[in-house]
Amino acid sequence: MQPVEVLAVDQIDLSDITFWERPWEEREGAFATLRRERPLAFFEEPDPREASPLAPPPGPGYRAVTRFADVTEISRNPDIYCSGKGAVSILDLPPEMVEYFAGMISTDNPRHARLRRIVSAAFNPRMVRSIEDSIQRVAVDIIEQVKAKGGGDDFVADVAAALPLKIICDMMGVPESEYATVFRCSNIILSNGDPEYNPEGSDPIVELLNAGQTLTDLMQGIAAARADRPSDDLTSALISTNIDGEALTHAELASFFILLLTAGNETTRNSITHGLYAITTHPDQREIWQADPEGVGATAIEEIVRWASPVIWMRRTVTTDTVLSGQELHEGDKVLLFYNSANRDESAFEDPFTFDVRRHPNPHVGFGAAGPHFCLGAHLARREIDVMFRELFDRVPGIRSTSEPDRLRSNFINGIKHLGFELTGA
Numbered sequence: 001m002q003p004v005e006v007l008a009v010d011q012i013d014l015s016d017i018t019f020w021e022r023p024w025e026e027r028e029g030a031f032a033t034l035r036r037e038r039p040l041a042f043f044e045e046p047d048p049r050e051a052s053p054l055a056p057p058p059g060p061g062y063r064a065v066t067r068f069a070d071v072t073e074i075s076r077n078p079d080i081y082c083s084g085k086g087a088v089s090i091l092d093l094p095p096e097m098v099e100y101f102a103g104m105i106s107t108d109n110p111r112h113a114r115l116r117r118i119v120s121a122a123f124n125p126r127m128v129r130s131i132e133d134s135i136q137r138v139a140v141d142i143i144e145q146v147k148a149k150g151g152g153d154d155f156v157a158d159v160a161a162a163l164p165l166k167i168i169c170d171m172m173g174v175p176e177s178e179y180a181t182v183f184r185c186s187n188i189i190l191s192n193g194d195p196e197y198n199p200e201g202s203d204p205i206v207e208l209l210n211a212g213q214t215l216t217d218l219m220q221g222i223a224a225a226r227a228d229r230p231s232d233d234l235t236s237a238l239i240s241t242n243i244d245g246e247a248l249t250h251a252e253l254a255s256f257f258i259l260l261l262t263a264g265n266e267t268t269r270n271s272i273t274h275g276l277y278a279i280t281t282h283p284d285q286r287e288i289w290q291a292d293p294e295g296v297g298a299t300a301i302e303e304i305v306r307w308a309s310p311v312i313w314m315r316r317t318v319t320t321d322t323v324l325s326g327q328e329l330h331e332g333d334k335v336l337l338f339y340n341s342a343n344r345d346e347s348a349f350e351d352p353f354t355f356d357v358r359r360h361p362n363p364h365v366g367f368g369a370a371g372p373h374f375c376l377g378a379h380l381a382r383r384e385i386d387v388m389f390r391e392l393f394d395r396v397p398g399i400r401s402t403s404e405p406d407r408l409r410s411n412f413i414n415g416i417k418h419l420g421f422e423l424t425g426a
Contacts, residue, residue: 001281002353003029003344009037014064014336015046015090017192020411028353031066031341039067040327040335045090051193052205059092062315062334063327066341068348068365070325074316074337075369081316081335083373084108088412090315090336103255105263105314105373112372118248119256119376122237130232131171135384138166139391147396147423155401155421156273163388164268167380168261173222173233181218185211186262192410196417212258219257220250260377266413267310268381271366272388273405273416274308280401282355289357290393300357301385306364307355309340310414314368339365340414398424 004025012030013019020027034041040063048055065071074081086098087106098106104115142162152158161183169179188211191197193204222235230236238248238256248256279286289296318333329335343364344352367375375381392399401421408415 001025001028001355003032005029005033007033009033009041012041013043014041014411015043017046017409017411021409024407028340028344031338031344032346034064034066035341035345039070040065040325048091048205052203054203054205056091056093059090059334060332062090062336063329065324065335065337066345067325068342068345068363071337071339071342071365072369073324074335075365075371075373078108078372080319080322082108082319083112083314083316085317087314087316087373090334103252103259104376105259109372114243114246115248115252115256116372116376117243118241118246119238121243122234122241124237127232127234127237131167131380132383134170135163135167135387136391138170139163139384139387140395142166143391143395151423152421155276155419156269156416157418159388159392159421160272160276160419161265161269163272163384164265164381167384168264171234172219172257172260173226173231173235174218178218181214182261182265185215186265189258189262190266190410190413190415191408192412194409194417215258215261216254219254223250223253263311263375264377264380266415268384270310270413270415271304271308271381271385273419274310274414275304275385275389276392276399276421277401277405277416277419278304278307278355285355285357289389290397293390293393296357297386297390299360299362300389301382302362302364302366303355303357303359304385305366305381306343306349306359306362308414309343309364309366311366311368312340312410312412312414313338314373337365337369339368342369396423398422 002025006026007030012034019030042061042063044061045058047058049057065074083106086093089098104112104119107115142159146152146158165179165183169182174182187197188207198204198207223239226233226236226239230240238253241247279289289300313336316335316337318329318331318335320331322329342348343366346352348363367378399421401419403420405416406418408417
């Protein structure tokens with residue numbers, strides 16, 4: 001895929017949802033233009049009140065950070081560029097809503113360090129081994145079910161989403177009867193108002209709040225049951241973990257649950273889906289990887305995450321007047337770290353628009369850049385992607401996509417909602 005620059009720099013509007021409906025190569029072309037001509041471009045904020053009367057008014061605007069060097073510079077300086085005012089929303093939302101839907105990723109130290117310390121402690125070695133052991137078993141079950149049916153209609157629903165959904169639900173002790181609820185609610189929360197997940201005439205903010213409340217109620221029920229009868233799952237570990245007298249509050253537990261179910265489910269499934277599409281459209285790279293899954297797997301996984309860039313951006317807020325790449329920034333300014341653009345930056349990657357499963361080095365920021373907010377679940381995501389493709393290559397070696405991706409209409413998640421596939425083919 002090569003970028004197609006059809007828009008002049010003054011025609012690019014990252015706040016216009018119709019921009020994100022353009023073909024992928026045109027969007028990449030626009031980011032190439034921004035990196036070259038206006039790497040810290042200013043944009044007015046979208047006005048969400050057109051979709052919901054409950055939405056807050058737009059704020060003063062934001063800077064789009066499109067170069068790799070600037071994204072990494074911001075990420076390693078959290079004292080200057082904070083997350084606490086909202087990492088996943090361009091708009092300034094009420095603090096309680098930021099806490100509810102973003103939790104740990106929208107906090108700063110010392111609270112962020114406290115939350116991360118508690119959650120990390122819950123992932124003890126025995127827990128990690130148990131999770132890793134289950135990934136292969138679940139992946140095999142998913143593939144064998146598809147084979148038994150002679151194939152499937154949608155790679156996302158039948159394969160890519162099924163693996164992280166099962167792993168995360170099992171981790172948290174969510175019963176199988178609630179898998180569909182978790183899948184539906186996570187789709188709504190990350191849908192950005194996509195019509196497929198928000199019924200016509202519905203208020204997207206109401207749908208978002210209802211989905212969040214459903215997951216919160218589910219978590220509270222599981223936590224209450226584990227308090228009386230602990231199990232080997234992560235929920236039991238989280239409610240019993242106490243570090244230097246500190247434990248998660250009920251609100252923090254619910255917020256982490258929502259974060260894990262959405263971020264851990266959505267990003268991994270999109271990486272796997274983008275991966276199948278990539279190896280189908282780049283058969284030479286598929287051949288290299290499939291011939292040596294063990295030797296090529298590590299670099300192939302990183303390239304898939306770079307290529308997919310499943311989370312398009314995260315927001316930071318400037319805490320004190322500063323200068324970034326010659327641009328003056330002032331306290332309160334918003335900056336959006338466009339990971340998708342950083343991962344195609346010609347100054348950081350050789351031939352960035354070439355899909356190369358043996359790419360090395362590959363300092364991508366698909367899991368965020370180095371810093372306190374680097375993705376806590378990166379290891380788990382890598383493991384899931386690796387195991388799924390190893391098993392696909394072994395059990396259905398001819399699997400390929402058969403359609404163009406049906407993409408999520410979002411400026412936040414580079415999602416694929418549906419992708420046709422078949423088990424045999426060239």
